[in-house]
Amino acid sequence: MPERLRAAFYRGGTSKAVVFRGEDLPEDQALRDRIFLHVLGSPDAYGRQLNGMGGGLSSLSKVVIVKPSARDDADVDYTFVQIAVDEPLADYGSACGNMSSCVGPFAVDEGMVAVSPDQSEALVRIYDTNTKRLYHARFPVKGGKAVEGGDIAIPGVSGTGAPVVLDFLAPGGAATGRLLPTGNPLDTLDVDGVGALSVSLVDAANPVVFVRAAHLGKTATELPGSLDGDTAFMSQIERIRCAGAIAMGMAASAATVKRSNPKVAIVGDARAFNSLDGKRHAPDSHDLNVRLVSMGNFHRAITLTGGMCTAVAAQIPGTLVQDLAQTKTPDLRIGTPSGVLNVTARVETGPEGPRAVSAGTYRTQRRIMEGAVLFPDELLEDRN
Structure with a gap:
């Protein structure tokens, strides 16, 4: 029975x-x-x-x-x-x-x-x-x-x-214990088959390896299916993810990196894109574009923790996320495959560096x- x-x-x-x-x-x-x-x-x-x-x-x-x-x-x-x-x-x-x-x-x-x-x-x-x-x-x-x-x-x-209004308190260091696991807003990873790659390694709500889409021949306006179908590109993404995990101290080798974390986000400047529902989003409707990998595939929107980590990263001087975003305010509009996600983050900078005070958004x-x-x-x- x-x-x-x-x-x-x-x-x-x-x-x-x-x-x-x-x-x-x-x-x-x-x-x-x-x-x-x-x-x-x-x-x-x-x-x-x-x-x-x-x-x-x-x-x-x-x-x-x-x-x-x-x-x-x-x-x-x-x-x-x-x-x-x-x-x-x-x-x-x-x-x-x-x-x-x-x-x-x-x-x-x-x-x-x-x-x-x-x-x-x-x-x-x-x-x-x-x-x-x-x-x-x-x-x-x-x-x-x-x-x-x-x-x-x-x-x-x-x-x-x-x-449902969500307010995540002190989200920094959720997995590694540090908002910037390496202590740097910008790092260089030596990735097999890719070479030297500039990334921002940020741990807020969940750890994310942020990469400029342009450095991988992408724009971050692509739909998930086209990215997932590019097997050579997906292999690159997984190697970048593993290299980022090792740099953040989350694993000793590529073989020991967990599938769930860290995530990888390719980030591009605000440019027009079509979402999965066929709607056209103009460049002034969002502040940057993000396509994020979760469990081996590009998310059809963006994980909410990934969105909040992006908002936090946009408030940290020197990250590639802040450099690409067309706003420096706490409120960030992220272009995702399903449309525009509104998130907010508050980051304070003190003698020991940046500290994520909160990150939030709303859901249904x-x-x-x-x-x-x-x-x-x-x-x-x-x-x-």
């Missing part, structure tokens, strides 16, 4: 995930991961996850775990698990900014955070266990439940919804399904 496990299925920003209450999951991580892989339908040699709830893309193959927090400064703890599509891998090594937008509403709707019937807005304080950082989520509520309907549209999502979210996921009871057997 199949086992049943309580769960909900959410869209958060431009991603989807199966969301679990922490109390419902087994304590053994290996057992949890086997369940997660089965539920999402991984590994899938066909890359479609038809036998599970995944969607064949990194942005659609995710798990979120939420539980009440023991911390005085947080209401709930949030753990993100990236499920690889093509291999049996459950990766805890990165955060997901898009799915972070569903955590507060889930906590309210599940009764983890009490909201009175007469409240019109909720504030949920969330501790991200992946990055060991705090963020706050504000969103409208009615009758003690999260409101989903609204008039806010975000790039990459059809329709509109209620805003939707609780699509609730109930239970099923998995075979043999997954519970001891495999030692």
